[in-house]
Amino acid sequence: MSFELPKLSYSYNALEPHIDAQTMEIHYLKHHGGYTNNLNKAIENTPLADLSIEEILKDVSKHSAAVRNNGGGFYNHNLFWTVMSPNGGGKPLGKIAAAINAKFGSFESFKEKFSAAAATRFGSGWAWLIDKDGALEIISTPNQDNPLMDVVEVKGYPLLALDVWEHAYYLKYQNRRPDYIENFWHVVNWHEVERRFTNR
Numbered sequence: 001m002s003f004e005l006p007k008l009s010y011s012y013n014a015l016e017p018h019i020d021a022q023t024m025e026i027h028y029l030k031h032h033g034g035y036t037n038n039l040n041k042a043i044e045n046t047p048l049a050d051l052s053i054e055e056i057l058k059d060v061s062k063h064s065a066a067v068r069n070n071g072g073g074f075y076n077h078n079l080f081w082t083v084m085s086p087n088g089g090g091k092p093l094g095k096i097a098a099a100i101n102a103k104f105g106s107f108e109s110f111k112e113k114f115s116a117a118a119a120t121r122f123g124s125g126w127a128w129l130i131d132k133d134g135a136l137e138i139i140s141t142p143n144q145d146n147p148l149m150d151v152v153e154v155k156g157y158p159l160l161a162l163d164v165w166e167h168a169y170y171l172k173y174q175n176r177r178p179d180y181i182e183n184f185w186h187v188v189n190w191h192e193v194e195r196r197f198t199n200r
């Protein structure tokens with residue numbers, strides 16, 4: 001068995017002007033495609049080839065750096081594309097909205113905290129909203145680590161993810177990571193975040 005690069009449900013220019021078409025195309029085909037190919041190479045002819053990506057990630061400390069980096073890269077980007085949408089933005093609704101308000105006080109306060117986690121992640125990494133045993137938490141991880149991995153400090157089920165590697169924004173935003181983060185809110189697919197929160 002090998003992992004496949006999932007189809008994008010929107011075109012490369014669909015998230016314009018917030019995320020530009022060239023960044024989307026390179027990010028998806030070259031970066032996500034690269035993680036997918038390299039993950040397959042790393043697990044070929046090993047017992048990991050019979051496992052799901054979630055099963056691989058939960059014991060990732062036992063595997064090679066190639067599995068950790070590329071397995072994380074494969075999973076994280078699969079998730080990232082689905083939590084954005086050309087019809088995204090606005091405010092969360094439903095149970096996730098209630099949970100955000102209960103935990104963070106307001107949507108604005110949640111946005112500030114998540115944006116700060118993304119902005120202050122030094123170097124390459126991700127910001128996450130996770131469900132940790134029924135409670136929401138905001139965390140960030142370095143490189144392609146994610147909250148399903150046994151190597152991260154605070155584990156949980158990822159609901160929302162933001163890629164803050166320079167490859168995710170540099171063509172359009174150069175060094176202005178905070179501008180990229182601010183514009184991310186225009187494309188967040190709250191329906192998918194709600195679906196992950198309620199149907200896991």
Ligand code: MN
Nearest residue numbers: 031163165168
């Ligand atoms: Mn990326």
